[in-house]
Amino acid sequence: MSVYVNNQFRIKRNAAQQEAMQRLVAAKIFDGYKDILMISAVIAYNIGAFNPIEKPASDGVLMQFFSSKDYDIIDMIAYAHKKEQSVITSDEKYEIFSSYANAGFPILLEKLELNGVEEISIDEARKAQIRYYRLLLSDGFSVSIGSEELLK
Template sequence: MADIRIKVAKDKAQFIKALRATDETSTPFQSYADALVFAAALGIKQGRREPIKEYSKEIDPIRQDIFSSKDYDQVINLLAIADTNDPNSLASNVIAEEERIKIFEEYANAGLEILEEIFKGSVNYSEQLLLFLSSERNSLTIEDNEFDLSSFL
């Protein structure tokens, strides 16, 4: 496996730093990897993929083994399959691996843009994230042929 690292867009560096918990702050995500995986999932859910024009030099590229240790490599693989509809995107070669990482980085970049919009003007990111997730959950529609149990609540 090649040592291809996951990078963050330069224009998102300060924002992703603010999302990551430190000793002094309590934020929604414990690591950059956690924030990037959430952002990538949000990006694909919203159907947004944003190319990265310039990578950040402030945040060191993240080793893939950090993602693998949390089983996030499975998310990266699923994003690649969902995006390409091609099982060959999971091939064990450098070209396929680079493409999977590029897809992940671009969905994460789009997800970070969405989160920036959601958190604009917010002081407490954790609270704002909970409000967003709650509103997303409530906006899910029930299929016509499904029985809606929520009416009994």
């Protein structure tokens, strides 16, 4: 259970990725930005991809849209990255999470086979949803700190 949540904080999104995220939500592949950010951050953490956001989108995603399980994952990623327990009681954890999500989003698009797609048809959306579910169910999709496995 997360011990510190700043409900006024907004998780940043990369301005360059904003349109692609909007297309994924409009095509109903994801319910909202927070879902895209969560999966993108986990993907990036798993492969060690970290990319701070240089130009954020004008609006971030308020923490109130994230669940308590999401908070726990944000805390775990921040702790695993920083290796200092104090990070989970600071706003720095949101910056760390945003950087992983920023790095993971292009990888997510690639895994969904939607890289460079300007318009997502109904058929493409269905195929992307199947790819997304396969990604979630695939072996090796886990987050670990040292020898402890956190997500599988």
